Amino acid sequence: MDAKLQFLLPACLICTVTFALHDTHYGQFTQFIQTYKKTYEANSPEFWHRFEVFKNNLKHYTHLNKAHQNETVVYGVNKFSDLTQEEFEKQYLRGLKSSSLHGDRITVDMAMPSLKLLKTAVPDYVDWRNKSIISAIKDQKTCGACWAFSATETVESMYAKTTGQAVPDLSVQEVIDCSENNGCQGGDTCSALYWMTKYKKTIVYEKDYPLVDKTQVCHLGNSTSSGVRVANYSCEHLTGKEEEMVQMLYAVGPLTVTVDASTWNNYIGGVIKFHCSNVNNHAVQIVGYDRRGDVPFYIVRNSWGTDFGDNGYLYIKIGDNLCGVAERVSTVTVQP
Structure with missing residues (x-):
C-alpha cells in the first residue's frame, strides 16, 4: 500500500x-x-x-x-429504519406462499353463519379486544411464518368467543413445524386452516410447544394433548365486497387475511389510505373496525412485536381493497 x-x-x-x-x-x-x-x-x-x-x-x-x-397516517422512524427496502422485503415479507391445492377452497358448515343471514344493520364500531378474546401481540422476527401466526391467532380468538373462557395462548410453533407448509420459508393461511380441519389437529398450548421462530422437525407428542381443535373454516375472495367483511367481523368474529405490507416499514401510526397494492405478501388478523369518523378503518393486528405501529397494531381504510385486504379472507369455527 x-x-x-x-x-x-x-x-x-x-x-x-x-x-x-x-x-x-x-x-x-x-x-x-x-x-x-x-x-x-x-x-x-x-x-x-x-x-x-x-x-x-x-x-x-x-x-x-x-x-x-x-392525512391521518404518519410515517417515521421505527424498528426497520436501518434496512433498505430490499432488505426489509427479503427479511419480513417472504412468508406468504399461496397454495392452489387448498387455498381457494370455500368450506362452510352449519355453525358458520351464512353471509346471506348477515345482511343486517351493524354497529359503527366493533373491537374484539374489548371482549378479551385477543391474545397478546407476538413477534415472528425474521421467520416467514406470518401465515401460521395469523391463522392460529384467529383460532385463539374464536375459542374464547365460543366458550366464554379466557383466550388461550396456542402454539404457533406447532403449526410452523407440523402443518403442510414450509415453516419459516413460507406458507398459506387457508392451507394451514385446511390442515387443522381435515386432520382434526389439536393445536396445543404455547407452554407445551414453545415458539422459537425457526423451522424444526415436528415433535408433537401424544395426539390427545390438551388444546383446541378447529371445526371448520372459510376462505373467500371478497374484493368489492368489503361490506361483507364488516358484517363478518361483527357477526362472526376476528378474521385472518392476507395483505400487501411492502410499505409498512415506513408506518408509525394513523390510518393507511395510500401506498398499498393488492399483491399479497403478508398475513395478519383483523380484530375489528371503526366507522365513526370521516375515514372508516379496520383494526389490524400484526405479528412484528409491540414495538411496531400502535403497540403492534395498525389501521387500514375500509374500501378499495386497500393493501389487498379483501383478497383472501378466512373465518374459523372451533370445537367447544
Missing part, C-alpha cells in the same frame, strides 16, 4: 467521525440504536453503512409526510 495513503487512513476515519458527529441525524441514529437495541460495533463499516441507510429513510419519511400532510 502507498505509504502516504496508509498514513492518511486514520486521519480520514477521524474526519468521517467528526463530520458525522455534526450531522443533525447522528443523534437520531444513536437514539434509534438504543431504542431498538441494535448491536452494531461502534464506528465499524456496518455502523456507518446503517447510518447512511437510516438517513436515506429519514428523507423518504419526510417526503411521504409532506405529500400527505393533511
